[in-house]
Amino acid sequence: MMSLFAACAWFVIANVGAMLPSKRKHWPFAYGLIAVGIPILGWVVYEQGPWVGLLVLAAAMSVLRWPVIYLWRWIKRGGKAKDADA
Template sequence: MSAPVLMALIWLIAANVAALFPSRDHHWRFAYGMIAVGIPLLGWVTWQQGPIVGLLFLAAGTSVLRWPVIYLTRWLRGTKGPKSS
C-alpha cells in the first residue's frame, strides 16, 4: 500500500472517530482542519494512484464531511432551504 493511500485511510479513520465525540460547535472547527488537510492529501492520492482512486477517496471524504458540502452547495445555489410562508 502506498503512502498517500495509507495517509488517506488514516484521515478517514480520524474523521470518523472524531465524529463520535460530542462537540460544542458541532465539529465545525474540526471539519475546517480536516478539509485543510484533506484537499492536499486528495491531490497527492490522485497524483500517485490515478483519477479513479482519487474519485473514490473524494466520495469517501464527502460522505464523512457531508454537512460542509451541503452548505457549500446551498451557498453556491443561493438557497438556504425550503421557505415557510
C-alpha cells in the first residue's frame, strides 16, 4: 500500500512542478521525475502486481507525454540521431 502512496505523491509533485514557470521547458524536472519514477513503478509492480503497475505506468506516461513522444520518434528512426542522414 505504501507504494501506491509513493506513486500518488509522485503524481502530485509532477503536477505541481508542471504548474511552475520554467525557462528550460521543464526538461530537468522531467529527468528527475523519470529517475525517481522508475524505482517507484518497480515497487508498485512488486507490491501490487503487474496490472496495477501497468495502470500506474499509463498514468505516468500521460503526465510525461513529451519524453514518451520523443522516445517513440527515436525508436521509429532506428535509434539514430536526428541529423544522422543529413
